[in-house]
Amino acid sequence: MDHFAYRNRSLYCDDVPVAELAAHYGTPLYVYSEATLVHHLKQIQDAFAEAKPIICYSIKANGNLSIARLMGQHGAGFDVTSGGEFYRAMKAGPSDAKIVFAGVGKSDAEIQFALENKVYLFDVESEQELHAIGAVAEKMGVVANVALRVNPDLPPKTHVKTDTSVKGVKFGLDIETVLDVAKGVVGHKNLCVAGLHMHLGSPILSAEPYKQGAEKGVKLITELRKQGHNVTVLNMGGGFGIHYRKQEALHASAFAKEILPAVKETGCQLVLEPGRFIVGNAGILVSRVVFTKETGGKRYVIQDAAMNDLIRPTLYDSFHRIWPVTPKDTVPEQPADYEADIPGTIKQDVVGPVCESGDFLAKARNLPELHRGELLAVFSAGAYGMAMASNYNARCRAAEVLVTGGTHRLIRRRETYTDLVAAEVDCLK
Numbered sequence: 001m002d003h004f005a006y007r008n009r010s011l012y013c014d015d016v017p018v019a020e021l022a023a024h025y026g027t028p029l030y031v032y033s034e035a036t037l038v039h040h041l042k043q044i045q046d047a048f049a050e051a052k053p054i055i056c057y058s059i060k061a062n063g064n065l066s067i068a069r070l071m072g073q074h075g076a077g078f079d080v081t082s083g084g085e086f087y088r089a090m091k092a093g094p095s096d097a098k099i100v101f102a103g104v105g106k107s108d109a110e111i112q113f114a115l116e117n118k119v120y121l122f123d124v125e126s127e128q129e130l131h132a133i134g135a136v137a138e139k140m141g142v143v144a145n146v147a148l149r150v151n152p153d154l155p156p157k158t159h160v161k162t163d164t165s166v167k168g169v170k171f172g173l174d175i176e177t178v179l180d181v182a183k184g185v186v187g188h189k190n191l192c193v194a195g196l197h198m199h200l201g202s203p204i205l206s207a208e209p210y211k212q213g214a215e216k217g218v219k220l221i222t223e224l225r226k227q228g229h230n231v232t233v234l235n236m237g238g239g240f241g242i243h244y245r246k247q248e249a250l251h252a253s254a255f256a257k258e259i260l261p262a263v264k265e266t267g268c269q270l271v272l273e274p275g276r277f278i279v280g281n282a283g284i285l286v287s288r289v290v291f292t293k294e295t296g297g298k299r300y301v302i303q304d305a306a307m308n309d310l311i312r313p314t315l316y317d318s319f320h321r322i323w324p325v326t327p328k329d330t331v332p333e334q335p336a337d338y339e340a341d342i343p344g345t346i347k348q349d350v351v352g353p354v355c356e357s358g359d360f361l362a363k364a365r366n367l368p369e370l371h372r373g374e375l376l377a378v379f380s381a382g383a384y385g386m387a388m389a390s391n392y393n394a395r396c397r398a399a400e401v402l403v404t405g406g407t408h409r410l411i412r413r414r415e416t417y418t419d420l421v422a423a424e425v426d427c428l429k
């Protein structure tokens with residue numbers, strides 16, 4: 001479910017015509033629907049309600065302060081993967097928001113910053129990290145709460161670059177060694193092994209991996225408790241899939257069905273770290289066609305959004321639905337139709353202005369014939385879109401707009417040429 005829909009062959013975000021936004025703010029432009037953001041957070045809150053979960057919005061999916069603030073206002077905590085994300089979470093969240101800190105390479109400075117600012121839990125990914133956190137905590141005279149991140153060694157479940165729970169990836173502690181690592185800190189004065197964490201990968205379109213992961217988690221928690229650790233938290237991470245192609249994503253209740261039994265059995269506080277599920281379908285990227293051309297027997301649509309704005313197609317071979325904002329005749333009725341051979345469409349590569357052959361948003365895509373100046377909408381671009389945007393080719397990053405019912409607000413201004421050089425020191429001038 002999202003709040004992007006065509007009315008009389010014009011795309012709307014809630015009650016605002018997208019073409020109006022493009023005219024007002026320019027392109028490329030990220031447009032987010034507040035109603036869709038809140039809807040997805042609430043779907044998780046409702047599905048897991050009986051466990052009274054702590055839902056930590058994963059800031060790396062989309063760190064915009066207004067979006068993070070909205071999440072905090074609706075009861076979410078935050079999952080962060082760097083000191084910078086921790087700072088964002090603190091800036092946007094209510095002062096009592098719970099922050100969990102994951103990532104394989106936390107520096108001492110980041111650890112100290114998190115402890116100073118009352119981090120709820122560190123998700124610990126290696127034995128060295130565990131001891132580094134212990135040492136920083138000792139120096140500060142505090143106790144650090146940690147959850148051991150286990151790699152549950154499950155079969156492949158998503159794109160190889162985003163599968164974080166198969167053997168051999170850099171994430172977490174091997175399931176064979178996690179208990180040995182835990183044994184080494186029994187009775188540690190400055191470390192409390194308060195939880196078990198796993199993040200399986202993303203996007204995941206089946207609940208089965210969560211069932212398998214949770215079952216392994218229950219066994220480990222029993223063993224950790226036997227060692228004397230007072231484990232009170234089960235953190236099942238994020239990774240819930242969204243609608244990229246059609247209506248392929250599961251409802252949050254499908255994941256709840258597999259995760260809740262483990263929560264009951266262990267009596268643990270449940271933590272979840274959803275990012276994509278909340279923000280992915282809540283955002284689109286709007287671009288304008290600059291030129292069209294035919295070359296090498298292919299038809300190209302060159303529009304003003306590029307890999308520096310949305311790198312997912314290049315990085316993960318991802319599919320994003322694309323359609324004109326104000327199509328002349330055909331409007332796909334079902335999301336799946338975006339992939340179909342709709343009469344009147346022709347196969348086209350949708351590319352950007354960046355100087356890389358890998359700069360594309362779609363290849364051999366069925367689209368109506370497009371003309372200079374026409375607007376395109378790239379759907380399901382709310383997660384890992386702007387968050388991964390760069391200034392490559394000295395391109396100014398796009399503006400971001402939040403739509404609430406019939407109103408729209410700028411939540412990040414378009415960058416300027418001055419911004420591009422602002423951090424540089426022109427020392428030879």
Ligand SMILES: *Cc1c(COP(=O)(O)O)cnc(C)c1O
Pocket residue numbers: 058060061079081102103123199201202203237238239240273274275276277383
């Ligand atoms: C990226 C990440 C998440 C969020 O993943 P989504 O697919 O956006 O839900 C959660 N936990 C950890 C540890 C992560 O690295």
